[in-house]
Amino acid sequence: MPSSLTPAVLAExxxxxGDRGLITAVNQLQTYECDGLTAFRVLPSAVLLPESTGQxxxxxxxxxxxxxxxxxxxxxxxxxxxxxxTEGCLVITFSRMxxxxxxxxxxxxxxxQPGVINSNVTAAVSPHGYFYAPDPxxxxxxxxxxxxxxxxxxxxxxxxxxTVTHVLEMTVVLPNGDLVxxxxxxxxxxxxxxxxxxxxxxxxxxxxxxxxxxIMRKPETVQVILAAxxxxxxxxxxxxxxxxxxxxxxxxxxxxxxxxxxxEISVHxxxxxxxxxxxxxxxxxxxxxxxxMQTVTDICRGNGAWETRLAIDEQDRFLIWKGRKAAxxxxxxxxxxYIVQDGVIPRTSLPAVLEKLNAMAVAENLRVTNVFHAxxxxxxxxxxxxxxxxxxxxxxxxxxxxxxxxxxxxxGSITGEHGVGREKQCSMxxxxxxxxxxxxxxxxxxxxxxxxxxxxxxFPTPRICGERSRGAYAPHPLETSGIAEVF
Amino acid sequence: MPSSLTPAVLAExxxxxGDRGLITAVNQLQTYECDGLTAFRVLPSAVLLPESTGQxxxxxxxxxxxxxxxxxxxxxxxxxxxxxxTEGCLVITFSRMxxxxxxxxxxxxxxxQPGVINSNVTAAVSPHGYFYAPDPxxxxxxxxxxxxxxxxxxxxxxxxxxTVTHVLEMTVVLPNGDLVxxxxxxxxxxxxxxxxxxxxxxxxxxxxxxxxxxIMRKPETVQVILAAxxxxxxxxxxxxxxxxxxxxxxxxxxxxxxxxxxxEISVHxxxxxxxxxxxxxxxxxxxxxxxxMQTVTDICRGNGAWETRLAIDEQDRFLIWKGRKAAxxxxxxxxxxYIVQDGVIPRTSLPAVLEKLNAMAVAENLRVTNVFHAxxxxxxxxxxxxxxxxxxxxxxxxxxxxxxxxxxxxxGSITGEHGVGREKQCSMxxxxxxxxxxxxxxxxxxxxxxxxxxxxxxFPTPRICGERSRGAYAPHPLETSGIAEVF
Numbered sequence: 001m002p003s004s005l006t007p008a009v010l011a012e013x014x015x016x017x018g019d020r021g022l023i024t025a026v027n028q029l030q031t032y033e034c035d036g037l038t039a040f041r042v043l044p045s046a047v048l049l050p051e052s053t054g055q056x057x058x059x060x061x062x063x064x065x066x067x068x069x070x071x072x073x074x075x076x077x078x079x080x081x082x083x084x085x086t087e088g089c090l091v092i093t094f095s096r097m098x099x100x101x102x103x104x105x106x107x108x109x110x111x112x113q114p115g116v117i118n119s120n121v122t123a124a125v126s127p128h129g130y131f132y133a134p135d136p137x138x139x140x141x142x143x144x145x146x147x148x149x150x151x152x153x154x155x156x157x158x159x160x161x162x163t164v165t166h167v168l169e170m171t172v173v174l175p176n177g178d179l180v181x182x183x184x185x186x187x188x189x190x191x192x193x194x195x196x197x198x199x200x201x202x203x204x205x206x207x208x209x210x211x212x213x214x215i216m217r218k219p220e221t222v223q224v225i226l227a228a229x230x231x232x233x234x235x236x237x238x239x240x241x242x243x244x245x246x247x248x249x250x251x252x253x254x255x256x257x258x259x260x261x262x263x264e265i266s267v268h269x270x271x272x273x274x275x276x277x278x279x280x281x282x283x284x285x286x287x288x289x290x291x292x293m294q295t296v297t298d299i300c301r302g303n304g305a306w307e308t309r310l311a312i313d314e315q316d317r318f319l320i321w322k323g324r325k326a327a328x329x330x331x332x333x334x335x336x337x338y339i340v341q342d343g344v345i346p347r348t349s350l351p352a353v354l355e356k357l358n359a360m361a362v363a364e365n366l367r368v369t370n371v372f373h374a375x376x377x378x379x380x381x382x383x384x385x386x387x388x389x390x391x392x393x394x395x396x397x398x399x400x401x402x403x404x405x406x407x408x409x410x411x412g413s414i415t416g417e418h419g420v421g422r423e424k425q426c427s428m429x430x431x432x433x434x435x436x437x438x439x440x441x442x443x444x445x446x447x448x449x450x451x452x453x454x455x456x457x458x459f460p461t462p463r464i465c466g467e468r469s470r471g472a473y474a475p476h477p478l479e480t481s482g483i484a485e486v487f
Numbered sequence: 488m489p490s491s492l493t494p495a496v497l498a499e500x501x502x503x504x505g506d507r508g509l510i511t512a513v514n515q516l517q518t519y520e521c522d523g524l525t526a527f528r529v530l531p532s533a534v535l536l537p538e539s540t541g542q543x544x545x546x547x548x549x550x551x552x553x554x555x556x557x558x559x560x561x562x563x564x565x566x567x568x569x570x571x572x573t574e575g576c577l578v579i580t581f582s583r584m585x586x587x588x589x590x591x592x593x594x595x596x597x598x599x600q601p602g603v604i605n606s607n608v609t610a611a612v613s614p615h616g617y618f619y620a621p622d623p624x625x626x627x628x629x630x631x632x633x634x635x636x637x638x639x640x641x642x643x644x645x646x647x648x649x650t651v652t653h654v655l656e657m658t659v660v661l662p663n664g665d666l667v668x669x670x671x672x673x674x675x676x677x678x679x680x681x682x683x684x685x686x687x688x689x690x691x692x693x694x695x696x697x698x699x700x701x702i703m704r705k706p707e708t709v710q711v712i713l714a715a716x717x718x719x720x721x722x723x724x725x726x727x728x729x730x731x732x733x734x735x736x737x738x739x740x741x742x743x744x745x746x747x748x749x750x751e752i753s754v755h756x757x758x759x760x761x762x763x764x765x766x767x768x769x770x771x772x773x774x775x776x777x778x779x780m781q782t783v784t785d786i787c788r789g790n791g792a793w794e795t796r797l798a799i800d801e802q803d804r805f806l807i808w809k810g811r812k813a814a815x816x817x818x819x820x821x822x823x824x825y826i827v828q829d830g831v832i833p834r835t836s837l838p839a840v841l842e843k844l845n846a847m848a849v850a851e852n853l854r855v856t857n858v859f860h861a862x863x864x865x866x867x868x869x870x871x872x873x874x875x876x877x878x879x880x881x882x883x884x885x886x887x888x889x890x891x892x893x894x895x896x897x898x899g900s901i902t903g904e905h906g907v908g909r910e911k912q913c914s915m916x917x918x919x920x921x922x923x924x925x926x927x928x929x930x931x932x933x934x935x936x937x938x939x940x941x942x943x944x945x946f947p948t949p950r951i952c953g954e955r956s957r958g959a960y961a962p963h964p965l966e967t968s969g970i971a972e973v974f
Binding site for chain 1: 593594595616640649651661665666667668669671672674675676677678679680681683684687688706707727730731733771772774775778779831832833834835863864865898899900901902903904906907911915918919920922923924926927931933934945
């Protein structure tokens, strides 16, 4: 426990949140020592469970006065260590701030607290014909607060956009305890779009304690088709062809043989046994969906799909998605240990990048299985390994990081939706130039000059990254090269 | 001319941009003394026309060294004085940086320089079946650089979103001359979304010198319908009903009688003569559009539309839009002087707010005509007046600002797409609390610690605003009030 968390400070915290709002017993603190990235563990000094915005303000004012770092936490399902405690920190968790505060159907808005579970937002408005679009695989357990910190995506972000598209306004407690309103309930508000900066800032700019979300009308019809291919490349080509044809499906997902098998063992979705499965969901008015489904089916057939199967009913569709969403956890059926990686590449590079990743896996004698949001080029390679084999965990971590380098080299990025957190901070300097990162740091200090809000995350630090930082990529303006047409 | 713009500095600037890139003659400088908000005029010290990112870097390094403020300018069509020079500033204009640098159809991207005219982006990709969605009324003359500064909208932003949705990556010269890359060509990049902050920052954070934009497939079919109503309220109700029915038209615009008459005199679009004209554009696959058009027509008829007319062909559709887009300029046919205002309100408040604005106009004995993006609640009330009548201009300005107060009170905002600029900076403290504005200022200083980039805009300053700042609106968290359902 750092010197600043004195008995007097603890007593003050207890007065703010009450007896039930403060955890200090070591056996209880262990629940909070990591999130979904279990390779890193740090015991927090204390855990707080505030019940109101006012309590969060009081906590952060105290942290500011005493220079105590804090880490906000939702359900702890994050995959990049974003909610990993820092040495000597307080963890602030939101299980007691889980109320839906207001529903405004006419303006398609809902106001909630950060501890509300993602799928409970849809549940609250579903009887009226509405839904909340962002749907991370963990949506039945993860919270809206965590979704905002990570700018969570999900299979349907291809059509509907990430969390940032669906958050209108937030009440935010700054690291000094000040209260600000970011964003607005009407579109395109004046001033800087600080809601946009806050969303996806991985807890480094303060804590959102109330948020107004956009809800959408449920589509009239939803249809899902499964297409079985002999190669990943053929499936990937179909994805590019569907987009080029002008369709915008609600989701396009690819699973490879290993993932199909894992899902099959785990939740029995009755997938066809093949090298690559392409799952396409279309939604909208029935006439339109029928028309589009014909086009999509033709494209898949044209690329060699030897089976195309339409979900016959709601139940069947649910099962198909259950298999896809269980794919990460199901990797545990294939291997004692695994790392889920999360890179993004231009959609058109899919076939070439997949070939390269495959060669890298073969060279390391490691199995890599792929499940990905193919429509927006968001790969989720899962590196399988066995911690018991000497050196294998190190090789797996190294391979998973080199996969990100390949993504950046292909013009992509080191994370699509899992965030940088503690896991990928050393890859940031591979993607951003020094002035890029310095500008972000200055923005961070505009919100948090003392580095109290989730410190030692997101940005590369010499202490953590040492020599891995491979130096800056300078931006290369195109203007000197004339017109480069890449049709 | 301020002391810092010495002959030596001028010579240095001339060496950077060459003889043809520097304007110092007073009669030539007058072109740049205002933008579309002609009520404010300041002569710049010099105007620069750089030809490359490197030249912009050199200029800003020199400005930084010599503490010279600068104002970037596109075509000068802005309506809020965003490109108004500051006393002693340099104006940097982009008419020589107007090239399209790369087109990547497979990934639906185009890379351009800031001086490219908005409609030239669509022109470049239109033969391949693509278009660039943001379409401000001034699109045939305004530049992409200016669109980014103002986060420009347009009639079709209802469906397609504002400029921020369509800019993927930018090369930006910071006010100290450093080069950074904001955003990324793949979705949801890690780190802070600084592209989102930059877009709509009204030139206060630096200068974008190269931008990669998202282009979209042209829809298979586009149809426009005109519906004539006896009241604005009935037209507004139809807009709400269309949205509530689950349709998302490409555009929904309302014009009142005065605007219809002005457009008719100006470009003869052959509009029906009525109290309120609702213009709805649908786009998408033909089968879908036909289906939706039936629903939309039924809704309009149900709300009392006594004429509904479908554009018979491309030519007819073009003419209908020409009338709408000419509406601001056409106000000049109604009155020697006018102010175009730009407020946003929740769509459901349209009927009540319009009634209130009408009463305010009557009380001031001033005519106010309305043309607005009804789908997203973006009003454009045009206050007509005659400068020759003593006191009338002051009353017109005061009325136009009080209209914004009504918008804020209805839960809306002081600008939808024209920006704050010099015109509305004093209304900012009516919309934002002190901590909100202070946080924005700190972010500004993260980019521009010396306040050199378009200073004295956007934020309220005591020098300019004096007593008009009516003090801060504190955010009101809902959590204490229980569930408020507003169905």
